[in-house]
Amino acid sequence: MKSKLIVAGLLFASLSVPALGEDQQTKIRVDGMTCPFCAATTEKALSEVSGVKSVHTDLEKGVITVCATKESKLDEVSLKEMLLKKGFTYVSKEISNTCKAT
Amino acid sequence: MRSVLFILFAIIGNSWPALAAPVTFNTALPVSQGETIVRGQVIYGEASGGGAKFTIKNLALATGYGVTSKLALFGVIPFAQKRLQTPIAHRQSTGFGDARVFARYTMIQRDGRGNTFRIAPFIGAKLPLGASNRKDQLGRLPQAVQPGSGTVDGFGGVIMTLANTKWQNDTQISFQTNGSANGFQAGRSFRADTSLQVRLHDQALTSKKAAYLYAVLEAGIELRARDRLNGSEIAISGADQINLAPALQLATLRWIAEISFLLPVWQNTNGAAISSDFQTRIGLRINY
Numbered sequence: 001m002k003s004k005l006i007v008a009g010l011l012f013a014s015l016s017v018p019a020l021g022e023d024q025q026t027k028i029r030v031d032g033m034t035c036p037f038c039a040a041t042t043e044k045a046l047s048e049v050s051g052v053k054s055v056h057t058d059l060e061k062g063v064i065t066v067c068a069t070k071e072s073k074l075d076e077v078s079l080k081e082m083l084l085k086k087g088f089t090y091v092s093k094e095i096s097n098t099c100k101a102t
Numbered sequence: 103m104r105s106v107l108f109i110l111f112a113i114i115g116n117s118w119p120a121l122a123a124p125v126t127f128n129t130a131l132p133v134s135q136g137e138t139i140v141r142g143q144v145i146y147g148e149a150s151g152g153g154a155k156f157t158i159k160n161l162a163l164a165t166g167y168g169v170t171s172k173l174a175l176f177g178v179i180p181f182a183q184k185r186l187q188t189p190i191a192h193r194q195s196t197g198f199g200d201a202r203v204f205a206r207y208t209m210i211q212r213d214g215r216g217n218t219f220r221i222a223p224f225i226g227a228k229l230p231l232g233a234s235n236r237k238d239q240l241g242r243l244p245q246a247v248q249p250g251s252g253t254v255d256g257f258g259g260v261i262m263t264l265a266n267t268k269w270q271n272d273t274q275i276s277f278q279t280n281g282s283a284n285g286f287q288a289g290r291s292f293r294a295d296t297s298l299q300v301r302l303h304d305q306a307l308t309s310k311k312a313a314y315l316y317a318v319l320e321a322g323i324e325l326r327a328r329d330r331l332n333g334s335e336i337a338i339s340g341a342d343q344i345n346l347a348p349a350l351q352l353a354t355l356r357w358i359a360e361i362s363f364l365l366p367v368w369q370n371t372n373g374a375a376i377s378s379d380f381q382t383r384i385g386l387r388i389n390y
Contacts, residue, residue, distance in 0.1 A: 032213030034265040035301075036314060040355060041134065041389075059267050062215040084171050085135040089213040 023053065025099045026074050028064045029091035030083055033057070039064070042086050049073055054099070062091075067099035123272065124297035125349040125362040125383060126320050128178060129206060129224050129261045130272035133168040133389065140165045143360075143385035152375030154188040156246065160199070172208040177201060179231065184247045191240060197249040199232040206261065217266040224276075228255040234283055245286055245329075252283030259293075269300045282330070289327030289340045296321050299351065318349035318362070328372065343378065344368040358387040 033039055039057035042064060046055045051072025056065045068074060080090040124130050133139040145160040160182040168174050180199035185192070204226025212219045232250020236243045245251075259276030273296040280288040297320040321344070328340035349362030364381040371377050 029215075031215060032211070032218040034216060034218055034267050034270065035353075037353060037355065060216055087132075087134050087171055089211075 022070050022097075023067055023099045024070050025096045026066045026068065027094045027096075028066065028074075028079060029093070030062050030064055030088050031091055032088040033059055033062060035059075038086070038088070042083065042088065045082055045086065049078075123299070123351075123358075123387075124295070124320060125318055125351070125360050125385070126297070126322065126345075126347050126364060127274060127295050128164045128166075128176060129204070129259065129274050129276070130263060130297070131164065131166050131174075131176065131387075133166045133174050135168045135171045137168050137389050138165065139167075139387065139389045141385060141387040143383050145381060145383050147364075147381035148379040149376050150379055151371075151377050154186065154376055156187075156376055157185045159183045172211075174206045175203070176206065176226075177203045182249065184249070186244060186247050193238055193240065193243055193247050195233075195236050195243055195247050195249050197233055197236075200250045200255075201229045201231040202257075203227060203229065204257070218263070219265075220263045221260060222263075223258070223260045225258040226256075228253075228257065228278070230254060230283070242284075245288075251280070251288060253281030253287075255280045255288075267301075269298060271299075272297045285332045287330040289329050291324060291326040293322060293324045295323075313352060313354040316351040316353060318347075318351055318360075320347040320349060320362070320364075321345065322347070338371075338373045340372050341374070341377075342368075342370040347381075349383075356388065360385045360387065 030042070033042070036059065039059055043055040043057060046052055046064065046066055049068070049072055051069035052066055053069070054067045057063070058065070066074060074093070076090070076093065079093065083090045123132055128141065131139050131141065141164040143162045143164075145158070145162060147158045149156040160180050162178060162180045164176065164178040166174050166176040179201045181197070182199050183194065183196040185194040204224050206222050206224040208220055208222040210219070210221040228251070230250050230252050232248070234248050234250045234252025236248055255278055257276055257278035259274055261272060261274040264271045273294075275294045276292070278291045280290060297318060299316045299318045302315045302317050323344045325342045326340045329336045344367050345364050346367050347362045347364035349360060351358055351360045360383070362383045364383070366378045369377045
């Protein structure tokens with residue numbers, strides 16, 4: 001009985017503690033990217049953000065897919081500023097809880 | 103020599119991916135905020151007529167820096183050897199030519215999914231870095247052979263860029279007004295240039311690919327007013343010219359190599375015997 005209580009307690013604790021290190025996928029819509037190497041400059045900048053594990057760009061769709069930990073700094077203000085510096089326009093972002101292979 | 107190579111490799115090693123751009127003009131060079139762009143071009147040109155031949159070998163170094171996402175500053179320094187061969191004399195000069203500095207500000211930017219349209223005015227000055235009063239055993243070199251003009255000249259214009267994932271077009275118009283030195287004043291000039299860069303092959307569009315090849319076709323028109331000597335117009339001077347320049351650009355993640363061959367398709371030299379024959383450019387460009 002005691003061991004069952006410990007297991008139940010641990011399960012509860014694991015659910016209530018923030019999921020540190022978990023990955024999430026962010027799809028960033030970007031306008032103005034026209035060449036493969038424009039995308040590469042942005043990918044390079046994004047991959048330098050702490051927690052980012054992979055970056056992939058679909059130029060035709062104007063979408064950059066980033067797989068990163070939930071703690072990585074990919075908020076709208078940072079993204080907008082980063083893309084502006086590269087000469088592009090941030091449009092929107094969409095987050096999903098799993099990183100799909102691209 | 104080793105240290106020069108080391109610096110070159112260090113720069114290329116830290117470089118940003120390179121983008122296609124016009125070959126025969128620098129006003130459309132792409133540079134992002136906080137980035138530096140360096141372009142080196144070896145230019146060889148010939149002009150001839152009336153038994154005379156004029157050749158120019160020029161190493162032009164252009165550099166630009168993105169101050170903000172909209173404002174970029176550029177400088178161009180040439181080092182040239184100019185040579186005039188006539189049936190009676192050979193005259194030549196070697197040295198730095200006049201430097202050009204200019205600022206470009208992106209005033210309009212309309213970005214869409216996989217496309218962009220930008221308009222950017224630019225304004226600058228040609229600075230008298232090159233010697234303008236060189237002499238040889240026959241006396242003062244002709245103005246065309248002098249490395250520099252000796253004058254501060256102003257220029258300005260507008261560059262427009264229209265691009266999508268398959269091609270890019272850059273079109274500029276520019277105007278230059280010239281000062282006077284040693285009694286000589288070069289005529290004002292107006293230029294209009296356009297450059298179309300098309301990505302060759304139906305290659306998969308991915309930033310992971312090592313290199314892309316671009317076919318480039320450029321056309322330009324230059325209208326140059328007559329020069330003045332001691333205030334009087336020189337009848338046989340000034341020229342109007344239409345050029346066509348096919349080119350190739352190999353763009354890699356680190357650098358762009360470029361080669362172009364410029365041919366005049368129409369010239370009006372106002373009676374001058376010498377007219378332009380051709381101009382070739384081979385260059386390398388990096389962003390870092």
